[in-house]
Amino acid sequence: MKNCLLALTLVSFLAPPLIAAEERxxxxxxxxxxxxxxxxxxxxxxxxxxxxxxxxxxxxxxxxxxxxxxxxxxxxxxxxxxxxxxxxxxxxxxxxxxxxxxxxxxxxxxxxxxxxxxxxxxxxxxxxxxxxxxxxxxxxxxxxxxxxxxxxxxxxxxxxxxxxxxxxxxxxxxxxxxxxxxxxxxxxxxxxxxxxxxxxxxxxxxxxxxxxxxxxxxxxxxxxxxxxxxxxxxxxxxxxxxxxxxxxxxxxxxxxxxxxxxxxxxxxxxxxxxxxxxxxxxxxxxxxxxxxxxxxxxxxxxxxxxxxxxxxxxxxxxxxxxxxxxxxxxxxxxxxxxxxxxxxxxxxxxxxxxxxxxxxxDALFFYGGTGLQAVRSGKWKLHFPHPYITVAGEPGKGGKPSNWGKNQAQSITQSGIEGIASRHGGRVEEIELSLFDITKDPGETNNLAAQYPEVVARLKKLAEPIREELGDSLTGVEGSGIREAGWVQ
Known part of the structure; x- marks a missing residue:
């Protein structure tokens, strides 16, 4: 198994193709x-x-x-x-x-x-x-x-x-x-x-x-x-x-x-x-x-x-x-x-x-914005405590989001996850530290963190290097491997 955290700094080279020489x-x-x-x-x-x-x-x-x-x-x-x-x-x-x-x-x-x-x-x-x-x-x-x-x-x-x-x-x-x-x-x-x-x-x-x-x-x-x-x-x-x-x-x-x-x-x-x-x-x-x-x-x-x-x-x-x-x-x-x-x-x-x-x-990592929210390894998926957007009230109709008309004025001025939720008919909820067996529980409803503390510990450890490299606003970590986006004035 190759650990996805150990992705190498790749030098420029032409790799031999996987196709036969006579194939285009x-x-x-x-x-x-x-x-x-x-x-x-x-x-x-x-x-x-x-x-x-x-x-x-x-x-x-x-x-x-x-x-x-x-x-x-x-x-x-x-x-x-x-x-x-x-x-x-x-x-x-x-x-x-x-x-x-x-x-x-x-x-x-x-x-x-x-x-x-x-x-x-x-x-x-x-x-x-x-x-x-x-x-x-x-x-x-x-x-x-x-x-x-x-x-x-x-x-x-x-x-x-x-x-x-x-x-x-x-x-x-x-x-x-x-x-x-x-x-x-x-x-x-x-x-x-x-x-x-x-x-x-x-x-x-x-x-x-x-x-x-x-x-x-x-x-x-x-x-x-x-x-x-x-x-x-x-x-x-x-x-x-x-x-x-x-x-x-x-x-x-x-x-x-x-x-x-x-x-x-x-x-x-x-x-x-x-x-x-x-x-x-x-x-x-x-x-x-x-x-x-x-x-x-x-x-x-x-x-x-x-x-x-x-x-x-x-x-x-x-x-x-x-x-x-x-x-x-x-x-x-x-x-x-x-x-x-x-x-x-x-x-x-x-x-x-x-x-x-x-x-x-060995693991896949899932960020929401700048926060490291979840990690999957094998059949296990661990969510770290984080806010998330869910539907507010009945789902929308006719191209309008749910809860349409109730918070329009407020949504224009709000920023962050609350503003996004309000503009698009959602509300913000929180998930606690949660472990799911997504092969048996694809809906992520049955939190098994208390039953499998050793799995929680293993997935937490897998997340540590990526958190150090890419940062994590949920825990206040600034990443050491972040590159700048392009910017114009």
């Missing part, structure tokens, strides 16, 4: 949805709407049931899986907005840069969320092409509380704004068309295609073709359109005979947003959702397919994290590793289904 370097398609729930696929419990393309993708590949993101919020999650680092190492916890002057530091070596250095064509279509100014833009971080938005689509005239303060929402092509307040019903369709075009134009060379969908983050929209299709309402329509998008990309690979040469990875940036009720997804058996480090916030749907390499029709329950994609994909294609320290580890043995392959992580 594989294309990589990375599809990431926004706030999609673990149970929003038919294969994981979805009702009243269908995901036939995702189900087919899972049949052709492996469904990873214990796949985690590093933080349950947009910017932090994306910074993590594109860099291979816990976002706290990069000082990018939380979510940026239209006023943000910080972003991903130019010195960080991101996944698209690795692919570009290997001669790949690179493109991204969707939501960036790693900086709104050009110094931090996708085209400055390894992407040849970019089509999409700089931040979340609620940071607009559709915001439930702050709509009057929001500027027009920009849509970019490359580094140029091509529209203001574009028709959000067409986002999924337009992103898909751009993705298909990129594949068609680069069929003869290796490519990396990143599709960070804007949906189903609230406010949710579906095109006319998909509205009213499901018994689940608008949310079901939105998911069926995202599923259609996945199918269009897969059919394009089939048509161009690129299927066997392409690694496809699908997951969500974090769990669903329960406060939005009928406009939010389902975490299934898991507790809470977005903005929390309970399973509903950080365990996400995940499928990987690479015919002839990743086993088909397999379900894998090894605990993995999105930070592992950087070292794993770099190893597969023989790319250049980051020179700065990262936290992800090579999971290619698990990904490719090698016999008796186990997760290389």
């Amino acid at each position: 370097l594989p294309n990589v398609v990375l599809i990431v949805t926004d706030d999609m729930g673990y149970a929003d696929m038919s294969s994981q419990g979805a009702k009243d709407f269908a995901t036939p393309n995702l189900d087919h993708l899972a049949k052709q590949g492996t469904r990873f049931t214990d796949f985690y993101v590093a933080q349950p919020v947009c910017t932090a999650s994306r910074a993590a899986f594109l860099s291979g680092c816990y976002p706290n190492r990069l000082s990018l916890q939380g979510a940026l907005n239209h006023t943000s002057k910080n972003g991903i530091h130019p010195d960080e070596y991101l996944l698209p840069e690795m692919f570009k250095d290997m001669g790949y064509a690179t493109a991204g279509m969707g939501k960036w969320h790693l900086g709104t100014v050009m110094e931090f833009w996708p085209t400055r971080n390894g992407f040849d092409e970019w089509f999409g938005t700089p931040y979340s689509n609620d940071n607009t005239k559709y915001h439930p509380v702050l709509a009057d303060e929001m500027p027009p929402f920009p849509l970019y092509e490359g580094e140029k704004v091509i529209e203001l307040d574009p028709d959000q019903t067409l986002f999924t369709k337009r992103i898909t068309e751009k993705a298909v075009s990129f594949i068609e134009r680069n069929a003869e060379r290796p490519f990396f295609l990143y599709v960070p969908h804007i949906m189903p983050h609230v406010p949710i929209f579906a095109s006319e073709e998909f509205r009213g299709r499901t018994e689940h309402g608008l949310y079901g329509d939105v998911i069926e359109e995202v599923d259609w998008s996945v199918g269009e990309i897969m059919r394009t690979l089939d048509r161009l005979k690129l299927t066997d040469d392409t690694i496809v990875i699908f997951f969500s940036d974090n769990g669903p947003w329960p406060s939005y009720g009928e406009h939010a997804g389902s975490a299934g058996p898991f507790r809470e959702g977005k903005l929390t480090t309970f399973e509903g916030g950080v365990r996400v749907p995940c499928i990987m397919r690479w015919p002839g390499h990743i086993p088909a029709d397999r379900v894998c329950a090894e605990p993995l994290m999105a930070i592992d994609l950087v070292p794993t994909l770099t190893k597969i294609i023989g790319g250049k590793m980051p020179m700065k320290k990262i936290d992800g580890v090579d999971i290619s043995a698990v990904m490719l289904g090698e016999e008796n392959a186990k997760s290389p992580h």
Whole structure:
């Protein structure tokens, strides 16, 4: 077992690829949805709407049931899986907005840069969320092409509380704004068309295609073709359109005979947003959702397919994290590793289904903002005492969060976790030191800390080095291994 706390400072080198010399370097398609729930696929419990393309993708590949993101919020999650680092190492916890002057530091070596250095064509279509100014833009971080938005689509005239303060929402092509307040019903369709075009134009060379969908983050929209299709309402329509998008990309690979040469990875940036009720997804058996480090916030749907390499029709329950994609994909294609320290580890043995392959992580760590809130090791998950956001009253309806209208004026001026909770229909509660066997208790309801003090002690010890490196506002520890984010004045 390789301890994930002992991630080495990696020197720049070209690792030998895992593919045979006569094979072409594989294309990589990375599809990431926004706030999609673990149970929003038919294969994981979805009702009243269908995901036939995702189900087919899972049949052709492996469904990873214990796949985690590093933080349950947009910017932090994306910074993590594109860099291979816990976002706290990069000082990018939380979510940026239209006023943000910080972003991903130019010195960080991101996944698209690795692919570009290997001669790949690179493109991204969707939501960036790693900086709104050009110094931090996708085209400055390894992407040849970019089509999409700089931040979340609620940071607009559709915001439930702050709509009057929001500027027009920009849509970019490359580094140029091509529209203001574009028709959000067409986002999924337009992103898909751009993705298909990129594949068609680069069929003869290796490519990396990143599709960070804007949906189903609230406010949710579906095109006319998909509205009213499901018994689940608008949310079901939105998911069926995202599923259609996945199918269009897969059919394009089939048509161009690129299927066997392409690694496809699908997951969500974090769990669903329960406060939005009928406009939010389902975490299934898991507790809470977005903005929390309970399973509903950080365990996400995940499928990987690479015919002839990743086993088909397999379900894998090894605990993995999105930070592992950087070292794993770099190893597969023989790319250049980051020179700065990262936290992800090579999971290619698990990904490719090698016999008796186990997760290389001794533990996975979960931060909420700057506080170290939880650690998972094997079947055990320990929550340190911390505040968390839960739904206040009945879940929301019609695109408004729960408790809508009761605390609007107060929410505008509040800051911190209380302000976030109030603006998005939640309330703040506290969890005591709690130990859960999440294989038997995925809902994290039965605190076993008193029965297993030796397990609590072991997980506490596992957390000590990461707390020293990345800090912990809950205990007042300042991290020694934190790097600065990028900033502009």
